[in-house]
Amino acid sequence: MEKQKGPPVPTGVALRDVRRQLFEAADRILLRDGPSGLTSRAVTAEAGCAKGVLHKHFEDFDAFLADFVLDRVERLAPEAAALESRKGTGTVAGNVTTALAAVFGSVAVAIVALITFRDELRARLRDTLPAGVPVLTEAAEMLAAYLAAERDLGRLPAGAEVEVLAAMLIGTGHLLYADRTGQPPAEETVHRMVSSVLHSSSA
The missing domain is CATH 1.10.357 (Tetracycline Repressor; domain 2)
Structure with a gap:
């Protein structure tokens, strides 16, 4: 039996939520570990996201950091x-x-x-x-x-x-x-x- 799909999540809402999660994770890492501890892997781990999520929404890590700032x-x-x-x-x-x-x-x-x-x-x-x-x-x-x-x-x-x-x-x-x-x-x-x-x- 084909699994029923739920209603689609609006892309804009999903992106805002992902950005918020990642930015708040970056805040915590910066305050706790300083700039040297802020890596893409550290951010996704802190946010509880899959490793590829950040690069799915941002061109690269510096693009993410620029938006974060x-x-x-x-x-x-x-x-x-x-x-x-x-x-x-x-x-x-x-x-x-x-x-x-x-x-x-x-x-x-x-x-x-x-x-x-x-x-x-x-x-x-x-x-x-x-x-x-x-x-x-x-x-x-x-x-x-x-x-x-x-x-x-x-x-x-x-x-x-x-x-x-x-x-x-x-x-x-x-x-x-x-x-x-x-x-x-x-x-x-x-x-x-x-x-x-x-x-x-x-x-």
């Missing part, structure tokens, strides 16, 4: 919206401290290490993100937009160079969070750094 860049959008919604409330230093914890408390630091680790990945990302370091560049743009809004509200000096301040905050924040194997910096440490950088705008 771009997906994580897009995940900054909710953080940007949350930060924008806090303008004019609380303190500027407190809001920035919360934003930095959200950015660097995620997989962002490990992704920067991954981009540095793989030459081919950097080359592929240049087609879509021609300038700066993915994730860090977008995070700096997010902070600059927020600081500009606070400057317009008079909560930062009128002459504050928000792009410079944002770059300083992201660069110094990255240094504070860079050791993925250790404990993240205390909130007070990050807040003190943020306050110092913001204070420089009024010097």
Whole structure:
């Protein structure tokens, strides 16, 4: 007797689900083992997928990694919206401290290490993100937009160079969070750094 086939799974839905599984597996491997542990075999094993699944959906492993990085860049959008919604409330230093914890408390630091680790990945990302370091560049743009809004509200000096301040905050924040194997910096440490950088705008 011929076996009855179930209803077809929409291709788009299936692909989104596979991408999510593989990307989340890559997150876990990066955070646990670092860039050197991130291989196609490790990703499929972590995701509980057959070995050929990744190459069925992506041209090669670097194509997978490029999509993975771009997906994580897009995940900054909710953080940007949350930060924008806090303008004019609380303190500027407190809001920035919360934003930095959200950015660097995620997989962002490990992704920067991954981009540095793989030459081919950097080359592929240049087609879509021609300038700066993915994730860090977008995070700096997010902070600059927020600081500009606070400057317009008079909560930062009128002459504050928000792009410079944002770059300083992201660069110094990255240094504070860079050791993925250790404990993240205390909130007070990050807040003190943020306050110092913001204070420089009024010097």
